[in-house]
Amino acid sequence: MVGIFVGEALGPAPACSTIVVAGALATTAALARGRRARLGLALIALACVGCALERRALDGLVHWPLAQATGLRADVVLRGTLVDDPDGTRWSTQVLVRVDSARVDDGRTRGAGGGHGSALIPVHRTVLVDAEGDAVGRLAVLAAGDDVALRGWLRPLEGFDERLRWHHVVATMAATDLLDAGGPASPLAEVANEARDVVLRGTDALPATERALVAGFLVGDTRDLPDVVNERFRAAGLSHLLAVSGENVAFVLALAGPALRRLPRSARLGAALAVLVVFGAMTRWEPSVLRACAMAALAVVAVYAGRPAQAVRLLALAVTALLLIDPFLVHSVGFLLSVGASLGIALLAVPITRRLRGPAWFREPLATTAAAQIGVAPVLIPVFGSIPLVAVPANLLAVPLVGPLTIWGLAGGTLAGLIRSRVPAAATALQWPTRVLADAVLGIADAASRVPVAVGAPFVGIVLAAAAVAAVIVAVAMGVMGRVRRRPMLRRRALVLPPR
Secondary structure, eight states: OHHHHHHHHHOSOOSHHHHHHHHHHHHHHHHOOSHHHHHHHHHHHHHHHHHHHHHHHHHHHHSOTTHHHHHTTOEEEEEEEESSOOEEOSSOEEEEEEEEEEEEOOGGGGGGTOSTTOOOEEEEEEEEEEEOTTHHHHHHTOOTTEEEEEEEEEEOOOGGGGGGGGGTEEEEEEEEEEEEEEEESSHHHHHHHHHHHHHHHTTTTSOHHHHHHHHHHHHOOOTTSOHHHHHHHHHTTOGGGGSOOHHHHHHHHHHHHHHHTTSOHHHHHHHHHHHHHHHHHHTTTOHHHHHHHHHHHHHHHHHHTTOOOOHHHHHHHHHHHHHHHOGGGGGOHHHHHHHHHHHHHHHHHHHHHHHOOSOHHHHHHHHHHHHHHHHHHHHHHHHHSEEETTHHHHHHHHHHHHHHHHHHHHHHHHHHHHHTTTOHHHHHHHTHHHHHHHHHHHHHHHHHHTOOOEEEHHHHHHHHHHHHHHHHHHHHHHHHHHHHHHHHHHHHHHHHSOOO
């Protein structure tokens, strides 16, 4: 992470020279004799790699085949693949598209390799497609992984859309026409879309708000969730429930467990990894899902190799690997919240549990919730300005309901989606527990959001300053008391020593 931030400060540039330096440092570290020397050189090499990858990623935002055409707002035809599901309203639709090739249709860019009837230009970049006109309705019914051909004009990212540069988005395309569309070319995308459709189709019997909430719990799809409900969950400190995380991944592996245990040991490893990959594709690889799936994959491999590792080590390895793949994740609030919550639980849940009094069924959930809130505080306070004090009791009430809701939503939703066309009454009955649990979670969020007390940055600063002053006072007092107790003891020992 240090290398990534240094690379961001240095700005865009090719990564070759820095990678060569990192390779030389890594080779030196491998040949060094002292353990500290090897560790120090390895850390510097890793920081150089992070710096190089960040500068290379920034360079990709600046130097790309259609950079000049974007500045001239040229008309283009793009061919690519939808990165996520289209989102929008009746009048507009937005979606990220991974562009494979493009043709510039504006004569003003003829000197840059464009012009009417010009050849296709390899692009391999992501753009934000903002559909208008007839393209809105036709684009809205597509799903992630579908291939599209769009006509429109390019413009630079502006205003609120500039945040998408951390998703490797290089420009905005105002799409005026959807020329062609086809199903996913990737088998993974096809399987993931089919599984996602089956699960979500099973929730059709639920009311609109409950259906949108369950879709958020199961696959992280909150597009249809009303803004007022989103705001209630944020005010109650429950917004993390709407993002797919490690708990969902654990539930998926638990549901697949009976089938996995019937396989041979080697096949079991491959099947478990395949389940993680398909579920990640179903959730469109949200940042929190990336972290959870990476940790779960490392844990599965570690158990298969007979070397199970602690959660902190798995988290460190997963975060390091993900940042090497995509250094822009350090700017993802969802990724930082997921990592912070996991780190807080891994480091603080057990110590807090030991210091609490009461039955285990009360101490453990309370300690886990408090540890997670402490872990996300360094991200929540700078981004949102405060943390609701009601978050801990709200999570204590809501989290025990989310587990059964997620498990039953996945299992019952899949079964209901499979039989809905044939036995609609049975499919509706299967969703009755889902509706009860969803209504309970909505009620908790509504009640907790009405508590107006929150912890802001000034209060946290005062608490930290007071804690630091108290720590200094205690350290000084303990040092003084240690000197006072030591002197008479030394005198007494001197009296009983025999003469030489």
